Amino acid sequence: MVDHLERMRAIVAQAVAEARRAANGSGARLTAIDLVAYGETDPAVVAHLFAEASRGTEAEGAVVAVTQAGSRYICWNCCGLRFESDDGICPNCGEDALEIPEEIGFGLGRVTVSG
Numbered sequence: 001m002v003d004h005l006e007r008m009r010a011i012v013a014q015a016v017a018e019a020r021r022a023a024n025g026s027g028a029r030l031t032a033i034d035l036v037a038y039g040e041t042d043p044a045v046v047a048h049l050f051a052e053a054s055r056g057t058e059a060e061g062a063v064v065a066v067t068q069a070g071s072r073y074i075c076w077n078c079c080g081l082r083f084e085s086d087d088g089i090c091p092n093c094g095e096d097a098l099e100i101p102e103e104i105g106f107g108l109g110r111v112t113v114s115g
């Protein structure tokens with residue numbers, strides 16, 4: 001779980017940076033964040049990790065929404081394309097792609113700022 005927490009901290013840092021850019025000096029704050037849980041990853045675990053990792057940051061207290069997505073795949077057949085899918089068929093070349101390992105189980109979706 002330590003590695004997951006480290007990864008979530010990186011996502012929180014990214015979200016804070018994006019929120020600052022979106023606020024553009026207006027004083028608006030990060031109020032909501034969308035996270036994506038891939039494959040078998042439990043959205044409740046992702047939300048819990050966010051709560052833990054955001055403590056003491058500008059992202060603390062933001063409303064969290066976790067979306068469940070299909071697994072992520074990478075196609076080595078054509079161009080190293082990364083994509084989300086339920087069946088792992090590359091949308092570019094139609095070949096079976098390789099599933100990205102489970103430890104990369106979540107990612108940042110969208111951040112919302114408001115002042």
Ligand SMILES: [Zn+2]
Binds near residue numbers: 079
């Ligand atoms: Zn391909």
